[in-house]
Amino acid sequence: MGDNGKMYVPEDILPVYRDNVIPLADIITPNQFEAELLTGLKMTNLKEALNITEALHQKGVKTVVISSSELGDDTTMIGIASTPNECYKIEIPKVDACCTGTGDLFAALFLAWHYKTKNDVKLSLENTIATLQTIVQDTYRKARVSVTSGEIPPALMELQLIQNKAAVENPTSNIKAIKIK
Numbered sequence: 001m002g003d004n005g006k007m008y009v010p011e012d013i014l015p016v017y018r019d020n021v022i023p024l025a026d027i028i029t030p031n032q033f034e035a036e037l038l039t040g041l042k043m044t045n046l047k048e049a050l051n052i053t054e055a056l057h058q059k060g061v062k063t064v065v066i067s068s069s070e071l072g073d074d075t076t077m078i079g080i081a082s083t084p085n086e087c088y089k090i091e092i093p094k095v096d097a098c099c100t101g102t103g104d105l106f107a108a109l110f111l112a113w114h115y116k117t118k119n120d121v122k123l124s125l126e127n128t129i130a131t132l133q134t135i136v137q138d139t140y141r142k143a144r145v146s147v148t149s150g151e152i153p154p155a156l157m158e159l160q161l162i163q164n165k166a167a168v169e170n171p172t173s174n175i176k177a178i179k180i181k
C-alpha cells in the first residue's frame, strides 16, 4: 500500500483493505506505515507495536508480520511476527540505500516458509530475513562498485534475485528472532 509516509495506491482504497480485505486474510505482512494506516494506531515503541498486532488479530487475521519498523536504531530495523498466542521480534541490519520490491519478496518468502514449516512463525521469520539479508547486501555491494560514495540511484538497486537463488533455497544467518509474547 505504501512506505515512508506515502501511499502507492489511491487513498480511497484504504477503507476497502481495512474493512473488507483484512478480515478475510490469514496472513498479512504490512510494513510499519501500512500497519499504522490499517489500524489508525501509532507505533513508536514495542508496546505500541503489540497493540497494533493485537488490533489486527482482532480483525480476524491469524498471522500478522510487520516486515520492518523504525523501532531499531540507526543501524537496524525491527521486524515482528505475531499470532494470537506468541510474538517474536528480529533485528535486521540496515544497508544505506532504498530498496524496491523487498516488501513483495518478504511476503513471498514468509508465505513459503509458513507453509513449509507448518506455521512455525519464528523459523519462518528467521529464514525470510536470512534470504533478504543476503539479497539486499549483495545488491548493495554490487551497486557500490559503480557509485563509490553518496546516494545510490534506485535503478542500481534492482534486487539480485536470480543471482542469489541458493540463498532463497537454503537461507543461512545467525540472526535469531526473540520471543516477546
Ligand SMILES: Nc1ncnc2c1ncn2[C@@H]1O[C@H](COP(=O)(O)OP(=O)(O)O)[C@@H](O)[C@H]1O
Pocket: 002, 003, 030, 031, 032, 066, 067, 068, 069, 079, 092, 093, 094, 095, 096, 097, 098, 099, 100, 101, 102, 103, 104, 106, 129, 132, 133, 136
Ligand atoms: N535498507 C534496507 N537494509 C536492509 N534490509 C532491508 C532494507 N530495506 C528493506 N530491507 C529488507 O526487506 C524487508 C522488507 O522491507 P520493507 O521496507 O518492510 O518492505 P517495503 O518495501 O514493503 O516497505 C525487511 O524486513 C528487510 O529484511
